[in-house]
Amino acid sequence: MTVTESAQKPEAPANEEQPVVYKSNLEDFEREADVRLPFLLSYREVKLLGIAGVGFFLDAYDLFIINPVATMLQYRLYGGNELPANLEGFVKAGANIGSVIGQFAFGYSADYFGRKAVYGKELMLIIFATIGSICDPTGAISPSGSLIWLGVWRIILGIGIGGDYPMSASVATDRANLRRRGTLLSYIFANQGWGSFVGSLATIIVLLCYKHTMEVDGHTSKVDGVWRILVGLSLIPAFGTLYQRLTLPESTRYAEAQKAAQRVQDEESIEQLKKKANADPGVSEKTKHSSDEEGSGTQTPTVETATAESQSVKAAKELAHAKKGHFKEFFAYFSEWRHLKVLLGTCVCWFLLDIAFYGVNLNQNVVLQQMGFDGSEGTPWNRLFKIGIGNLIITALGFVPGYYATILTIEKLGRKWIQIQGFLMAALFLGILAGKFYTLNTPSFIVCFAFLQFFFNFGANTTTYCYPAEVFPTRFRASAHGMSAACGKAGAIISALAFNSLTKSIGTPAVLWIFVGCCIFGAAFTLLLPEVRDRDPDVVYEQELRERERARH
Template identity: 55%
Template sequence: MWKISAQVLISTVRGAHVRQSLCSAWTGSGAAPSREHTTQDVTARSRALGPIRSYPPPLLSFLVLHDRLPFASARMGSACKTSAVYKAPPFPCLLHPLCFPPRLNHPDVMSVYEKRNGAPAVDPGELRGGLEDFEKDDLSKPPFILNWTEIKLIGIAGVGFFLDAYDLFIINQVTSMLQWRFYGGKSLPSTLSGLVKAAANIGSVIGQVSFGIMGDYFGRKAMYGKELMIIIVATILCISAPSSVGGDGVLIWLSVWRIVLGIGVGADYPMSASVTSDRAIIRKRGSLLCYIFANQGWGSFVGSLVTMIVLACYKGVLDNNDSANWSKTDGIWRIIVGLALIPAFGTLYQRLTLPESVRYTRAIQHLPPPVDASLAAKGLLPDGSVENGNGDLENGNGVKSVPAAVDTRPGFKQTYDAEGNPIARENPDVVALEEVDHANVDKNIIAANQRHHWKEFRQYFGQWRHLKILIGTTCCWFLLDIAFYGINLNTNLILTAMGLGGSTGTAWNRLFQVATGNLIVTALGFVPGYYVSVLTIEYIGRKPIQIMGFAMTSLMLALLAGLFSRLDHGGFIALFTFLQFFFNFGANTTTFIYPVEVFPTKYRATAHGISAACGKCGAIAASFGFNSLVGPIGTANVLWIFFGVSILGIPFTFLLPETKDRDPDVILAEEEKAGLAPV
């Protein structure tokens, strides 16, 4: 007889109703289930919870194979909204043909272990009811549709980019307020103004390179969260600037601690990008990275909104020309800067406790990369590979390809027991993506990885086919940031030309106009550009978007420069909005994504840190260069320089491959087999 070890999932719903469902089963000929409570234990639990209904065989369509595929019951548990899980003793029963969800049994999606043990398949169209909806194959969903685990990851990893853009916006507001506080509304000293704006970018270069290197060398878990601690400390010290030292003293104080702040913000680039890419399913990786990077748009938007709200609170004392009240701006800028501490503290614990990823753990042990189910379904892993008798993948010609590895489908909360430990699988090699936080990597393996890391890194990038890609990512990011930060670090000048720069009126009116102008541009162009990238990147691809982005920003800059003195306010707003839109639906997004998608896991953080640091070097050049050149040659001619820089980004993009559906770890494994890469 078939035996079934069933879990009874009991959930309290509205009112006094109780929903009880059988949610998992083990099938086998006389095989005893692996983890089961005694009959007495279950009886005691049942008495405490009340009678358990019996279900006739036709209603067993809610069964999933728990012991062999424990992550299946997690999905069912979520569907039933369970609050507790109990295992009943085995009892004989007939198996209903709808026991097997299509996602777990589709021949293109099943893990290596499932195929090896002959898991039964079922036509997905046979499923009915709520389970059918809940177990709908993820491969049929658009890549920008996220599950709860991915949403949480966006919240944890996205805060650094939120703070980066928040800081980028508010520094313009802070310098404007300091003009009224210490310089009577006149311009700041050009050298100090450039320094305070460039300070965070200077620190970012240090943070990106150092944390990128350490993220690969010591591991993501060892370093992640430390960058947020740096941001918190630096922010507190920034708002502690003593007014008694005068205007120049405050600017120097801010510059010093903004360099430290920049180290934390810069460190977040390689760390959050690597943490996300390590955990992402290949078919959704680009969209997930776009979602995280889109937090820059929200940072700029919230920065504008917060400034307007705080200014509105001070309207009564600043909305006049009484210079005696200008000192009130001292409190305004400190409040605006200090509010950045809220999201920083809100995600610090989650970052410090985030587990190591499967990909990184396997990479440092020189184990085969995880097999991505979404690529297997498309026949891209690689060349339509199938498993042979030795556990290796072979292509259609029988040529050995990549060794069989692990299932990368994400786990869920219910795959863990009450103590937070993962429920063991029958085959220890088949693990869910999130279960690696409990994997014990031998310290000797970590030490060996550290000893050989730099040798392997030099060997890898010593080959032109890899070095040219690094040159492409660094140069594209450098050229992009010259134009992007040259514009966005000096929005006050651009907004003045648009009639939104606050060139007339009281101190309050001028500051409020600048905040309003930024809010309009951010809402119309900045944020939408990010989300168009989210929706299209897995369909269009990275390379076409980057080329299109450089081309369109060049066009917008040429129009702004050529028509600078002739445009009316409406035309200026339209062109500037489109410029911001194509920055973000273009190279600003793809230059961030490329390094974490094109390089293998063991070198990913370092390569991303180097690429991002080159980008920040462009931002530093722009922050100093704009202020130095706008006086002698005029704003229009500076925009022509940005036009030329954007055009140069197009040829460098051709050094880069398309990374859509590309797994760099699989490529590295193939190169190692062929003797083309360090082992």
């Protein structure tokens, strides 16, 4: 069973000047939305959450799991020595590089071809790349060849993961009730926290299963099986939701947006014909004659022919007509400063956030070292197990609670307030870590880092995902979301590639001070964004089109 559409346009109002209002055709759902708290989901919303949320679960799971996998490959390929720096960076940054491609490509495709035509293809790509990764022939080719193999497949994996950002955001927003739209998006994004948590828990469990083999029997090379199992486990939720994604129907809100786009294009075409007719009297007579024929044709078989035409053919023509001007409309929309500044705000805020967020989380070995869980001592199995425990502590303390603080408060506090305070509080705790990096004792360091993670997630890490999905109209939502997300991943790539070299040259505290600056600038750029709580961007866009039409006349 697929998720039922929840965004259907009502009958046209008598007063044509009234903006279009989108209501759900699920009357029971609407009544529930009026009485239930925003964070209490209905069955349909839970089902949509399961379908859309798996992409973010896999995103976080993959980003987390590559750190312990890289450590395991040290023992499998290099006898416990460190991986070559360039190849390690390639493997770790591969998914983020692919994400930028996927976010741009799938974002534009979702607006151009429709959600139904594209949704599910990104998950197929993730499955294909995961299978390719676990087929890495570590014993048959050179160690560097094995790392290159894994890095290439991770780029492909990243394309699929990146594509999930605009796809799931658009699919969820198109179906969300306005009063609980931000909550639903936050629930979907919170799967990142569970992906990291499950990844750390799975690492511990699989290592425990291999303890006798690696510790007692001394077969350290068997760690090759550990990392393949950990990577392969992500196939379970991927296959579990693939059918649901491929069979999800097109949202009514998207279909209505396409029809509205066609009406705008038709009006512009008529306007151009009138101008041409005024300039050329011959064309004027021809146009008038044609209009007279059309008028008299109301009593002729022409109407019968039109009514006999199948609805599916009509819909296909409307969609093709709307597609023609999509690229032109996209640039016309964002050529206005009031829209461009919002896109600039979503892109820059996400970019600055990911520099700090991924700079810390892709290099957790520095944090684990300060906490005493870096696995620098003991047997290979003990080292890997200790790293797993450290990651589990970090995830449980900061990641998951922060997401759910956002879920519980986003409809009350608003996106803008949460994002600004999240940036500023993250800057505060990053500043404490930077200033006291070498003097904080272990408990203080853990508490400070947990608060940092909490305010990343009860803040900009969640709202930068929600904002593009809520502030832009359906017609351009996926494209704008994909552009914003791609800017974020660009920040993650810069941070991942520059962190180690900067740390060696200027020291970790100085790098943390750079992250402090990113968070402060992120709070400043948030001021470009409007508050989107209870705001329907399609109604706003409809009003703008009417204003433009009046100005033209």
